[in-house]
Amino acid sequence: MSSLAIIFEINSMAVWLPLASMVAIVLFGIFAFWSFFKKCEPQTAMVRSGNGATKVAFSGLFVMPIFHKLDIIDLTEKELEFELLDPDNETATNVIQLSVSPGKTDTELSEIAAQIGGYATFDAAKLNTKLEPIVQELSLEVIKSDTGNDDTDNEQLKNQIETALTGKLNGYTILNMQIHKRKPPDKAAELEINLSPNTPT
Numbered sequence: 008m009s010s011l012a013i014i015f016e017i018n019s020m021a022v023w024l025p026l027a028s029m030v031a032i033v034l035f036g037i038f039a040f041w042s043f044f045k046k047c048e049p050q051t052a053m054v055r056s057g058n059g060a061t062k063v064a065f066s067g068l069f070v071m072p073i074f075h076k077l078d079i080i081d082l083t084e085k086e087l088e089f090e091l092l093d094p095d096n097e098t099a100t101n102v103i104q105l106s107v108s109p110g111k112t113d114t115e116l117s118e119i120a121a122q123i124g125g126y127a128t129f130d131a132a133k134l135n136t137k138l139e140p141i142v143q144e145l146s147l148e149v150i151k152s153d154t155g156n157d158d159t160d161n162e163q164l165k166n167q168i169e170t171a172l173t174g175k176l177n178g179y180t181i182l183n184m185q186i187h188k189r190k191p192p193d194k195a196a197e198l199e200i201n202l203s204p205n206t207p208t
Contacts (some may be wrong), residue, residue: 008151012091013189014146017089019125027191037184040077042069043069043070043072044068044069044070044196045067045068045069045077046067046068047064047065047066047079048079048172050063050081050082050083051079051080051081051082051189052064052079052080052082052109052116053065053067053068053078053079053080054077054078054080054115054117054119054120054125054178055068055070055075055076055077055078056075056076056078056115056120057075057076058071058075058120059072059076061103063116063117064091069164072166077125077156078119078120078124078125079125080109080110080116080119080120081128082109082129083108083127084106084107084108084110084182085106085107085108085128085134085143086104086105086106087104087105087106087107087131087134087135088102088103088104088105089102089103089105089135089138089142089143089145089146090102090103090177091130091142091147091150092144093105100188101146101150101186101187101188102186102187103142103146103168103184103185103186104184104185104186105172105177105181105182105183105184106177106182106183106184107134107138107181107182108180109112109128109178109179109180109184110178114178115180116177116178117178117179118177119178119179122137122152122178123137123138123177123178124137124201137177138176138177139180140194141172141175141176141177142172142176144149145168145171145172145175146168146171146172148168148171149168149171150164150168150182164186164187165184166186169181169184170185172184
């Protein structure tokens with residue numbers, strides 16, 4: 008091979024090597040984008056924690072395995088129900104029905120991810136279980152301290168419980184609340200019905 012051919016080959020490599028490197032970098036960037044970018048589904052939010060500051064997004068996030076933890080939060084409304092034994096009447100139950108929705112701020116969504124976990128936000132039963140200790144404790148405190156009407160259907164008691172729960176549900180917001188007393192069936196009446204003779208047809 009002549010000296011001229013060698014020089015031409017070296018010059019060709021000097022041109023193609025940087026070009027090939029650039030192409031490889033671009034291809035790697037595209038691969039990384041599709042591999043590590045997670046897109047939000049409708050009515051969901053993402054909370055990324057781990058290395059770096061916690062990040063909240065409603066469109067999508069880059070998530071690096073090992074370095075990050077991703078929580079996907081369902082933003083739809085949930086209907087929950089909690090039963091509390093009446094402290095003055097152990098045979099009756101106070102039933103609290105809540106319509107709740109996740110907060111929309113970064114702080115509220117980060118609290119939901121940390122305290123509840125994204126998985127529980129998609130299932131009302133799991134969310135009910137997560138929030139039950141808080142609702143039980145705060146609601147019973149209000150009911151025990153209530154010196155007004157013994158009827159828990161009154162608006163004043165409902166407002167007091169709602170005030171006690173507001174801001175304490177790990178990032179969830181109360182949209183609507185109802186409270187009523189559920190009494191067990193009258194056992195004596197049931198026994199009388201069961202023991203009564205059958206009427207002829």
